[in-house]
Amino acid sequence: MDRSGGRARHSGDLIASLSGRNPARNLHSDVLWELGLAIVSGQYAEGEILPPDSDLLDRFGVSRTVLREALKTLAAKGLIEARARIGTRVLPRNRWNLFDADVLAWFFELGPEVGFLRSLAEVRIGIEIEAAALAAERSVPELSAALIACVELMAIAETPADFARHDLEFHRLVAEASGNPFMASISALVEMALTAAFTISSPVNDPVALGVTVSVHRRIAEAIRDGDSHAARLAMRDAISQGFDRAAGRMEKEG
Template sequence: MVSGTIGNARHSGELIALLSGRTPPRNLHSHVLWQLGEAIVSGRYPETSILPADNELLTEFGVSRTVLREVLKTLAAKGLIEARARIGTRVLPRGRWNLFDGDVLAWHFEQGPDVQFLRSLAEVRIGIEIEAAALAAERRTDAQALALHGWADKMGEASTAESFARHDLEFHRAVAEASGNPFMASISSLVELALTAAFTISSPVEDDHAKALTVAAHRRIASAIAERLPEEARTAMKVVIEEGFERAARREAGRLIERAGEV
């Protein structure tokens, strides 16, 4: 369990794994995949560079050739690398990376908060989640409408940053489910990771006023969906996404100023 304030977390990637239900690396394949993926995203192996030869990687990670081969296949499937005959395994440009992949996103966040990256995620969420909310207002069942209010209530009752984040994630999952569109639900990992990354920077639980505003904003989404008001649901969802990003951006800007003052 994660205790204390999520914003004080040392590794956002670890918290993302915990809060979004992702399974931490438990076997050799997962361990090597995480290490190599993070090394690529961090720039240790820059774009267009050639990875070390297989024998070097085998020595570094102490795994079998079969395990390494499967790891490289997985990274290739995520768009990070490609093997070329007589050249080696090349790191692909970032534009080729699958940013909708949960691991790729987590490796980005493992490098620490990046406000511009969070801004990009917020823009994508606005493009997707406001339509999910509108569809939910048109298609939700009575049980789904009730569940949304229930998750908003649990957010209001939360006393820790972790529990608040978990209930927030469940709220957005419930909206995607109520939309009745399977594609909305299939991209839930992006929403989960975006939310969790924002919470690693700043949780509204740290401020009673901010918490009350956030809960009220989610209740407006739930009410608009329950009352079958698509436009109101769109507006309310956009406000929630924008305010979450702005809260994280303000906190990170403040931290940068503090660090500059310590130098």
């Protein structure tokens, strides 16, 4: 069940391409993704010790440098911890940095479960509601206009990918308008959530769903423009809940 059939790459590429990133394709990244996936999938359980360097070296056929840099990267994301004579231990899940784009991508690579998507929607609600409220309080005409424009682009989007792009841009703008650097830092989270939702079920092909989605986003934009933080809160909650409900409903129907 390995992906060793030639140079087939991890499918994080899809997500990366949507977000406009251009991740380097090097050995380090290959090893990183394979180990990252193995850990997130539970193939190496929490608290377990992974094979020693020498074994992993054989397995991947790379130099010690590459392997160790991959391990350092995993350690930086809170997935593992290396200690001399003990080995490299998988840390408990609550130490994992779930707000990291790669870690999230690994979860999605395994096929996101509905419970995971729900958790994601819950944090998004918490953070983005507050972002919307702050954006309303600190409303700047320029950004408000950009938000409105973004909604119009969503309304006329012709492909699911276009729609997702403008949706993502909308949420990014709200974060920016909040003036809080932490809000902007969760764009990876939003990106994943939207990518998942868009993959599972895009509203583009369903006129009714499209209308609902656009209108709730318009409510957000207008509330921010008008400096109405209460309305912004409510609208943002609706927007995220609806997105999740649509995806979850679809998953249920199909699965």
